[in-house]
Amino acid sequence: MRRSTWLALGLSLGAVLSGAASAQTTVVFWDFFGGGDGARMKTIVDNFNASQKDIVVNRTTQTWGNPFYTKVHTAVVAGQTPDIMTYHLSAVPAGLQKKDLRPLSTADLALAGLKITDFQSNLVSTLTTDAKAITGTSNIYSIPLDTHTFVVYYNKDLLKKAGLIDASGMMSPMKSIADMTKALQTIKSKTGVVPIAFSSNQDSATVWRLWYSLFLQQGGSMFKDGKLYLGDLDTKGKAALDAIADWTKQGLLTKNVTYPASVALFSAGRTAMMFNGNWEVPTMVDAKAKGTLKFDYGIMAFPALYGGKASTWADSHELAIPNNTKTPISADKLKAVMTFVSYVQKQGGMTWAGGGHIPSYLPTQTSAAFKALQPNVQYSATAAKDATLEPNVPIFGVGGPVYDAVGNYFTPVLLGQLTSAQGISKFKTALTTFNK
Numbered sequence: 370m371r372r373s374t375w376l377a378l379g380l381s382l383g384a385v386l387s388g389a390a391s392a393q394t395t396v397v398f399w400d401f402f403g404g405g406d407g408a409r410m411k412t413i414v415d416n417f418n419a420s421q422k423d424i425v426v427n428r429t430t431q432t433w434g435n436p437f438y439t440k441v442h443t444a445v446v447a448g449q450t451p452d453i454m455t456y457h458l459s460a461v462p463a464g465l466q467k468k469d470l471r472p473l474s475t476a477d478l479a480l481a482g483l484k485i486t487d488f489q490s491n492l493v494s495t496l497t498t499d500a501k502a503i504t505g506t507s508n509i510y511s512i513p514l515d516t517h518t519f520v521v522y523y524n525k526d527l528l529k530k531a532g533l534i535d536a537s538g539m540m541s542p543m544k545s546i547a548d549m550t551k552a553l554q555t556i557k558s559k560t561g562v563v564p565i566a567f568s569s570n571q572d573s574a575t576v577w578r579l580w581y582s583l584f585l586q587q588g589g590s591m592f593k594d595g596k597l598y599l600g601d602l603d604t605k606g607k608a609a610l611d612a613i614a615d616w617t618k619q620g621l622l623t624k625n626v627t628y629p630a631s632v633a634l635f636s637a638g639r640t641a642m643m644f645n646g647n648w649e650v651p652t653m654v655d656a657k658a659k660g661t662l663k664f665d666y667g668i669m670a671f672p673a674l675y676g677g678k679a680s681t682w683a684d685s686h687e688l689a690i691p692n693n694t695k696t697p698i699s700a701d702k703l704k705a706v707m708t709f710v711s712y713v714q715k716q717g718g719m720t721w722a723g724g725g726h727i728p729s730y731l732p733t734q735t736s737a738a739f740k741a742l743q744p745n746v747q748y749s750a751t752a753a754k755d756a757t758l759e760p761n762v763p764i765f766g767v768g769g770p771v772y773d774a775v776g777n778y779f780t781p782v783l784l785g786q787l788t789s790a791q792g793i794s795k796f797k798t799a800l801t802t803f804n805k
Contacts, residue, residue, distance in 0.1 A: 448695025
């Protein structure tokens with residue numbers, strides 16, 4: 370064989386070997402994060418990709434809520450799923466019922482250097498309880514990323530003017546609905562602003578979170594003996610709705626305001642407080658850093674207003690693998706996916722916590738860095754303890770029909786279009802229909 374032929378073959382073989390050596394495993398990742406959460410997840414993904422030679426994560430952000438879960442289910446049915454995705458813990462029961470989630474074994478977690486005991490126990494126990502009730506097994510079907518919950522943001526300057534700030538700059542404690550109502554009336558009379566920024570216009574989620582927190586604090590439950598329970602709604606459910614409607618009627622709570630408008634009102638100093646999720650922490654931190662926030666603020670866990678435990682609505686962002694039975698995930702792809710999961714939990718934990726979330730991965734949650742993180746430290750320990758998840762019935766959770774029922778029957782009560790008794794009655798009928 371001529372030398373030129375050998376040379377050509379050598380060059381071709383070298384190219385093949387070089388290509389093989391540089392081949393990357395692409396991990397397709399779907400999430401639903403926008404705003405500050407989206408920016409933080411982008412940072413985590415970019416940093417992961419920069420740290421890897423053989424794996425690259427291709428991230429696509431889908432629409433939050435029902436559109437996301439509908440798209441996931443469609444992808445599972447078609448056998449054309451992402452390799453890894455975000456999920457809400459509250460949506461897991463519905464996901465299990467639709468068979469959209471692949472079980473994660475101890476061996477799978479070990480690929481990421483993780484074990485179940487690495488995570489906040491109530492999140493894992495809820496996951497396995499849901500799985501046992503729906504699938505008959507106690508497998509874990511998603512990996513907790515955080516706890517996010519309902520908190521109170523407050524304007525220290527306005528509360529000081531109302532005489533509701535103590536010497537240390539903390540908001541005066543409120544231990545009952547009457548305490549809260551009196552404080553709000555004082556704020557309104559002494560500052561002239563609507564006390565609470567709260568969104569109800571096209572935002573059934575915020576209405577649900579406040580109502581459910583007040584319902585829980587009375588000892589209310591919608592899940593008993595493994596099934597939907599409606600026995601507390603006419604009493605404790607109505608009392609919770611009455612409280613919110615009364616605050617709205619008195620002008621103590623913003624009425625018919627959209628979510629962005631509620632955040633803007635508080636950020637502009639036009640309300641003294643805001644009832645919202647801890648995911649708005651970056652909004653406050655960024656505004657303070659830019660100098661656009663003209664007041665001093667604080668954040669506290671949602672208070673116990675019925676004399677007992679401060680049970681508060683909460684959910685958890687999760688990482689999950691779709692249950693693609695038509696094209697099951699390969700061993701190599703699974704290893705790449707779990708390598709990414711490990712990075713998100715271990716290296717990305719503090720980046721994610723910067724979004725206001727409480728990390729579920731205990732080494733991060735108990736770290737000195739997280740315990741010193743402001744303003745998270747003001748609410749995180751109490752909020753994590755009081756966090757109470759949604760009923761583990763498939764009709765509940767993000768993307769579930771209960772959100773529509775809240776918008777259809779609770780929001781009109783706040784607008785004076787239905788009585789609280791009518792709203793609760795229609796809500797019960799809707800839940801019964803959904804649960805058939």
